[in-house]
Amino acid sequence: MIAMTVKSVTLVAATCCGLLLSLPAAAQFDKAEDAIKYRQSTFALMGHHFGHIVAMATGKAPFDAQAAQQDAAIIETLSTLPWKAFGPGTEGGKTKPGVWKEQEKFKKLADDMAAQAPKLAAAAKTGNLDDLKAAFGPMGGTCKACHDSYKER
């Protein structure tokens, strides 16, 4: 007995050459709304945990090294996930159409963020607040760069 609806995984051959299609078939979604919900969920969780880190790094919350390490590890795990959910035909949510018109630029910004997340995680692992303070700015910068271009306000 399985609790969740078994969604049939669409196994379309990746015949197109768009950058966003160069992903494993298992990364595909049945419906656009599934993809939108998936990417929104990853960003919501990353935003929540990054909010903790920012609060600690800026002195708005007491520094808790163990919590910061967990927050950053979660962000690192999630940082590579949402991009597969911006496939063709998944326009909508709070995403500006530019994502699908400027795929190379979008991919660059996505890669920047995914590259920064392990650095944040490494900084958090040191248990040193100064390391966290040094790392959270560049991480937030990658969020902002993409939001400025591609997220509706």
Place this chain on the structure above:
Amino acid sequence: MIAMTVKSVTLVAATCCGLLLSLPAAAQFDKAEDAIKYRQSTFALMGHHFGHIVAMATGKAPFDAQAAQQDAAIIETLSTLPWKAFGPGTEGGKTKPGVWKEQEKFKKLADDMAAQAPKLAAAAKTGNLDDLKAAFGPMGGTCKACHDSYKER
């Protein structure tokens, strides 16, 4: 320059004795809607990745050992997260009120799920489809047990 709004972390002293309050202060949320969004996001991601595993374990999708391992690892990371977002005053979403009335039962079901997730991850790590087939049922059973009691349809 930080992209995301810095949410002030509510650092209330955990003066109550409810099971759901025996969590670190950093786990708290500013608003009920933040908690609801957070838990919904974790369940959405777990559901998506568990859907992949179910599809592979039931032959509806080709078995991809690497993808299954990644799916299960994501579920394991997320499996301990949503419970902190069911604190007092966060009623709503698709959660039945029983969660707040039967905290011990709910915690037991949550613990069951969080305990099963590492077993699923271990099974996926073997790269053996038979191990995945053996592990996905008990995992799904823990999802179903909680949904049957506490999730609105």
